[in-house]
Amino acid sequence: MAGTATSTPEYAIEVNDVTMIFNMASEQLNNLKEYFIKIMRHELFFSEFRALKHISFKVRRGEVVGLVGTNGSGKSTMLKIIAGVLEASEGECIVRGNIAPLIELGAGFDMELTARENIYLNGALLGYTKQFIDDHFDEIVEFAELRDFVDMPLKNYSSGMVARIAFAIATVTEPDILIVDETLSVGDVFFQQKCEDRIQHFIKNGDVTVLFVSHSIEQVERICQRAIWIEKGDLRMDGPVAEVCEAYRGQFG
Template identity: 90%
Template sequence: MATNNSSEYAIEVNDVTMIFNMASEQLNSLKEYFIKLMKHELFFNEFRALKHISFKVKPGEVVGLVGTNGSGKSTMLKVIAGVLEASEGECVVRGNIAPLIELGAGFDLELTARENIYLNGALLGYTEKFIDEHFQEIVDFAELPDFVDMPMKNFSSGMVARIAFAIATITEPDILIVDETLSVGDVFFQEKCERRIQSFIDNGNVTVLFVSHSIEQVERICTRAVWIEKGDLRMDGPVREVCDAYRAQFA
């Protein structure tokens, strides 16, 4: 996608490398870790989760990230969402992001669902008045009216996912980032979430980055795919071509 006007892109990932330092030996407790650290006996190995990744996404594009477990897909989404800062390179994002990356992130599980709707909504930039106006809509979409005043520590991961998705998608964001959220919970709610995402796509105003272990789901939702394997950008192109190549690799 060549262009002279970079502002045409909603997302620009430019030569991004993500490095994590991992302890070179297995430690059995936090106490053992700090003792070795204080004695300068702890050594680290460098792990490159992403290696010089570059791609661009235009507004309204629906892009799936595919790759085997541990290949860097979720790390890439966290860099784009601003959860992680790239070790090298840069990521430029234009527009507000609704990130559905880690279930429960932004929630205080000691609080009730009602309280967390206001808390998480505030983190996403919603005003209290806006939440007041859309509170029932959020609860209805999540299908949890009988649990709204229950502490969320008692919720299943599927119930947390329902609340998180309902809050993040109550309005159309500029950029929606979805990482495995649709794999949690029952198939009927997954389909409901897919329909909401599809409605955003049909309107053509929302840029979507989507990660799923289901290649069929990526093909169904996305128009383009980026294949990241062991931290390397393997392929970027039309969703069917990339997914076919990905399947062939492991056939």
């Protein structure tokens, strides 16, 4: 169960005994027709996959926490539960404050529409008013460095260009909680640095709580104060970023 509290105690995020269970089909099916036939005949069986197993941790306001773990360990699932994209099968997640979830950037875009139209569409999904977007439109476009392409349909954009627009929209105002999932791995190295600089600005100049996932352990060490290691759905370690990252590297040595 996920919820949002209106009070402002010291914790921005509380994850209490969270388990996430996905039902996986027991056999490979080639198309939707086969799937429905099997379902109707009661010939399709499912097995449980526990992506997260009784995970608990708390994040203080203004804390910068990295999630580390190998691919498929449950990091992104945990972020999606905190962001409200998924509901936990068991346990609860309490979030205090507004969230800017930089997860699967551009997922809410309409690729047939122009970048200009998508800025207003995506902004509305994030809760921005039309007046707010009007006031910040130039700032969004300038940060994304796509002024010459703003009236081009997104279907003609590269994935890196889409990510630029999405990041610029989501971070045009300072959130209470910033959730970043592999965002900085998209696009060229110069724009990645620009995104990291904006995140660092939030960290240094505000009371923003940051949850950060990256395949780059060096980036986690550079940005975060604390790290949580999740491996195969289990919480393996939670502590100072240097200690956790050293232990994480040790599993490959």
